[in-house]
Amino acid sequence: MTIDNGQPFGKATNLVHGGTKRSQWGEVSEAIFLTQGFVYDTAEAAEARFLKAGEDEFIYARYGNPTVAMFEERMALLEGAEDGFACASGMAAVNGALTSMLKAGDHVVSARALFGSCLYILEDVLTRYGVEVTFVDGADLAQWEAALRPETKAVFFESMSNPTLELVDIEAVAALAHKVGATVVVDNVFSTPVYSKAIAQGADLVVYSTTKHVDGQGRCLGGVILGTREHIRGVVEPYMKHTGGSMSPFNAWIMLKGLETVGLRVRAQTEGAVALAEALADHPKVSRMIYPGHASHPQHALVQRQLGAGGTLVSFEVVGGKEAAFRLLNALQIVIISNNLGDAKSIATHPATTTHQRLKPEQRASLGIGDGMIRLSVGIEDPADIVRDVKQALDVV
Numbered sequence: 168m169t170i171d172n173g174q175p176f177g178k179a180t181n182l183v184h185g186g187t188k189r190s191q192w193g194e195v196s197e198a199i200f201l202t203q204g205f206v207y208d209t210a211e212a213a214e215a216r217f218l219k220a221g222e223d224e225f226i227y228a229r230y231g232n233p234t235v236a237m238f239e240e241r242m243a244l245l246e247g248a249e250d251g252f253a254c255a256s257g258m259a260a261v262n263g264a265l266t267s268m269l270k271a272g273d274h275v276v277s278a279r280a281l282f283g284s285c286l287y288i289l290e291d292v293l294t295r296y297g298v299e300v301t302f303v304d305g306a307d308l309a310q311w312e313a314a315l316r317p318e319t320k321a322v323f324f325e326s327m328s329n330p331t332l333e334l335v336d337i338e339a340v341a342a343l344a345h346k347v348g349a350t351v352v353v354d355n356v357f358s359t360p361v362y363s364k365a366i367a368q369g370a371d372l373v374v375y376s377t378t379k380h381v382d383g384q385g386r387c388l389g390g391v392i393l394g395t396r397e398h399i400r401g402v403v404e405p406y407m408k409h410t411g412g413s414m415s416p417f418n419a420w421i422m423l424k425g426l427e428t429v430g431l432r433v434r435a436q437t438e439g440a441v442a443l444a445e446a447l448a449d450h451p452k453v454s455r456m457i458y459p460g461h462a463s464h465p466q467h468a469l470v471q472r473q474l475g476a477g478g479t480l481v482s483f484e485v486v487g488g489k490e491a492a493f494r495l496l497n498a499l500q501i502v503i504i505s506n507n508l509g510d511a512k513s514i515a516t517h518p519a520t521t522t523h524q525r526l527k528p529e530q531r532a533s534l535g536i537g538d539g540m541i542r543l544s545v546g547i548e549d550p551a552d553i554v555r556d557v558k559q560a561l562d563v564v
């Protein structure tokens with residue numbers, strides 16, 4: 168969206184107004200078009216729409232819906248992408264982004280540190296259909312370069328890894344991938360759409376689980392695939408609309424309302440994360456503190472260049488292993504124990520026994536996930552209260 172002189176709106180303006188389509192009633196809040204189908208005035212109109220649905224013309228909610236279209240357009244504006252397709256969950260988006268463009272004989276290079284379900288798609292699903300996948304250490308550019316081949320069709324990585332908060336250099340990996348003509352698919356959840364500049368940095372497709380910061384209030388699953396109009400409408404949409412991974416209009420409405428405040432929430436969460444990182448950096452009961460926005464992070468310069476902020480998650484290793492970590496979790500009074508992230512409520516997770524339980528101990532060790540590690544998704548509570556809560560829990564350890 169632009170104002171009269173053609174100047175595009177800023178992110179904050181787009182988050183509130185982007186993609187809005189008003190009905191004849193002129194509602195202030197975006198309408199929920201909770202309808203599966205659409206009525207045609209004549210048989211000829213139905214025929215014409217099935218032949219070619221124009222802009223703002225809909226056929227069936229699996230193909231598209233006005234509320235969902237508003238959400239897709241607002242996400243695309245936020246990310247600086249031409250278009251987007253909204254999906255039932257983050258995993259529907261990851262699966263759709265990859266499966267829609269791959270076929271037997273293709274080669275994919277992926278970072279090894281992946282969300283469990285992403286790893287399942289790359290390791291178990293794609294390979295079952297004859298796609299070859301090579302895994303690399305995402306932070307090691309030499310490994311990316313060595314793994315890329317002329318038949319490499321796509322590269323995939325999470326731009327900030329879970330739970331060790333290590334960045335993949337989007338610009339550098341995209342430059343290498345584009346040399347062999349590979350499509351760069353970035354799962355950008357931990358970076359958040361608020362700080363992301365992934366498209367400008369060379370990503371071809373950006374995928375979000377909007378379950379996380381975009382909803383940010385623990386209600387609905389959702390996902391989105393963002394990219395060029397040609398790719399989204401030509402490759403992604405045909406696959407998604409025929410295989411059933413579309414977002415429900417009700418969830419799209421929740422996500423639209425989430426987008427109105429996601430900038431405010433993520434910045435407030437970041438402020439809390441900065442305070443928590445500062446408090447834990449030299450704490451005697453913390454052997455390792457990881458926060459991308461802290462000067463101690465080994466990729467601090469890349470964080471500043473790629474995101475400009477450290478994000479909403481802090482991971483730390485408590486001295487004393489699993490027993491100490493559990494004692495800390497059980498002593499928390501404000502921070503809740505759960506496995507989601509990006510929520511308005513602060514959430515603590517013990518990756519080794521929950522999200523990363525299925526990995527073998529040596530796999531966890533190689534990813535740097537110790538038995539004392541806690542991943543803390545900082546919410547929008549008073550930063551001083553979050554710090555106080557974690558500190559008093561550390562006292563109990």
Ligand SMILES: *Cc1c(COP(=O)(O)O)cnc(C)c1O
Pocket residue numbers: 256257258259261282284285325329354356357376377378379388389390
């Ligand atoms: C949560 C998450 C997903 C999956 O999203 P769902 O909405 O739970 O399906 C994918 N990738 C990353 C990095 C995530 O954190």
